[in-house]
Amino acid sequence: MKIKAMLLIGLLGISNTLVSQKNTVKLEEIITSGKIRSHIPYTLVSNRTHKTVINKEGDILSLRAVAKYYARSKSVPKNEFSIITKERNNIIALNTSQSIENITVFRNNNSLKDYDKIYSAKFTNKGITVFRNYMSNSRNYLNEKFYKNNFELSSDGSIDTHEIERYKLGCGFIAIKTRSKFDKKRHLFISKTQDGKLIEVNLSKISTSFNNQNIFSGLLQTSNGVQKISTDWGIKGVFEHDNIVTVFLLVKNNLLPVQIDLKTSKQKVIKSSILSEGEFFREHRYMTESSGDVFYLPFSGGFVNTYSDLRPQGANKPYLYELKLYDENLKLVKQKTLRDFYYIHHVAESKDYLVIGGYTKSKGYMGYQNPILQIINKSTMQVTQTIVIPQKNGTVDYIGYNKTGQILVDISSPYLGYQKNSDIKRISKIIIDEIDVNGKLKNNLFMK
Template sequence: MKIKTTLSLIGSLIISNSLLSQNIIKSEEIITSGRIRSHIPYNLVSDKTHKTVINKEGDILSLRATVKYYARSKSVPKNEFSIITKERKNIIALNTSQSLENIIVFRNNNSLKEYDKIYSSKSTNKGITVFRNYMSNSRNYLNEKFYKNNFELNSSGSIDTHQIERYKLGCGLIAIKTRSKFNKKRHLFISKTKDGKLVEIDLSKISSSFNNQNIFNGLLNTTKGVQQISSDWGIKGIFEHNNVITVFLQIKNNLLPVQIDLKTLKQQVIKNSVLSEGEFFNEHRHTTQSSGDVFYMPYSGGFVNIYSDLKPTKANMPYSFDLKLYDEKLKLITQKTLKDFYFIHHVAESSGFLIIGGYTKSKGYLGYPNPIIQIIKKSTMNITQTIVIPQKNGTVDYIGYNKTGQILIDISSPYLGYKKNENTKRVSKIIIDEIKADGTFKNNLFVH
């Protein structure tokens, strides 16, 4: 796909030639907006990093922000996509059909084989289009796969029509929840987006906790003990490790793992694992999300569930977050309570360490979100380094890595509210560093 050479972002970028020659971009700061035009009465209510990756040539591909401008009563979504290439050493616009409203981007941890790709999707009443963006030789490429709504499947000689209700994207994977137009029964399908072939997981056949409509109705281990729950379900995430696909179903505020072995075709529901989505947080007056998420650990094949069961208040003090580390079979290995965060956005794995990113309000600019990074040694669960970056209304929004073992930290400012006649810049930074054997950053590029 051709790449436009005109700059679409207002900003500056400085990259060292010597660093680029080593395929290591150590630090950069990108200003993604200049002065807000005073004659337009709008507020900018979001600036969020969706996903950032780096390929082996040192090119960075970033879906950096979904921005909404509230002009009088009209809301205008705007998506910003950018590429930083090794050859050009600057920002260039991403020419892609993804520049659409309401795009959903898969932000969770990549598998190592997909570390340099960005998966996203767009849903309409016609179906789901899955996009796969990647960089090669300083060029951006885009592949698409379409999943039709109201698709038909032949079962025992009868043809049933399936209407898509929900879905969740993974790295090269998609989990789709449908409802039969005939008997309203729920169905769960998984697919590798390269071939588009749908494989059904019949929940009622592999677990007595699902009734004949595939609605959960049974006992479930939760953070509050074993509970009797009757509830429909959603989809939280989908991951693959060694040909085993794990789908996390969302049942109220609980996460229920379902696994399918692609070699043996064995399917199972894992009810003994206690995973939570936590309480809901109003991070910003325009956005509400749960405190909990599940993250895939690509080096070990395990998972991290992190959440807070505390009901949010307006206080600026940190919340306690529970971190639980599971192996690839969802057996609990260890756990720890974190006490330095107001909110946690992302968790990544680097060899024997976990890197946790989010924001705090009790350090840096007091009362404002400030980016915070914490490194934990997996074998002991000891904290080896905590870094707070004094940046008003900033957060560690995303943590990634590349195959050389470098860690990619994406810092953004999603909590700024721009008002008429206000001259404020929102700052996004990409920092790439390495973790030493003692669990600290090699170059400590977060301190200027």
């Protein structure tokens, strides 16, 4: 039996729980432990959601790391697509040419025009293949765009060869960092993935904080005060709103915004607004992440930055997380300290509200990860609802949306560890709901 068929059919089941209210549905996927082949024992230890989206017809497309197999001291991750059709009573396999075990999926919030798509990529020594998956009328579609490694560009009569080092996808764009084969100078390019045309961002030309090698070297106003920093940089994310592309460069644990106006070709580095990637988060040896991230707000065009210094408040107690709300020009608008999260996985916007998802250990099953969802009014920054779902080793892993303001909440188990206790189930839930005028879920399907 093929592994993919076993995962999608043998291990994955959908409950028949449907809700009759308009535009609401409760879906539940149960994933249990078992054997893929009789001669290879394994333990299911991971069920992380990369991304889940819903289209206007109601079809749901999800890409998740369904399992990690331990066999003969080797762990092999397997990523799987799953599709729930608009009838919401079956999962069908995705017809795709992607080698989905080796692709990287980008969880960045999409723009409203791309809210129903999943962008992923595969990077080899030949270059980057960008995949765009989406659903239409209960059928899945796949578009591809290829960016060649070691590509050549002509400048002042000379031809330079660029080797790709890093890249990020978001909002239908790709940001690529290259290094010149000739003088090792770093370069930043952006491109709309539908046309593949590269636009170079000359960092040293638009900011004195970058030297002639485009390496950051200067003073930076960080969350810990002014610091003198000299370092290479990475790419945290790329976003687009109203023909303005914003690329967040990762400078140590600081997020430095660079903006490109596609209409005027004007480029600028915004040193007055430095976001934070937080502190290094390592709860166990299988998961290494930063406590901070930046999320795009598709309705307002702004951004949210969440991060924590991870100073413990007590055993299994929530960390203090800072939430900062920025407009589309990276001007700080509001900020708030969040006190209920042990870790934040995702933040989304539903018109006038922010929806924050992650897990806590101080509520639900005490000492275990329990999914937590919190809704905040953007104008007042007041918490209008907090929901904790008692579920061992679960988290709100991803929050999606559509143009009407509906939200899609995906609960999964990003880490379960080697579990000898068979009573701990591997459960994933996908729930669609709406936020009412009081900032609460209309149907609160988590509790049904």
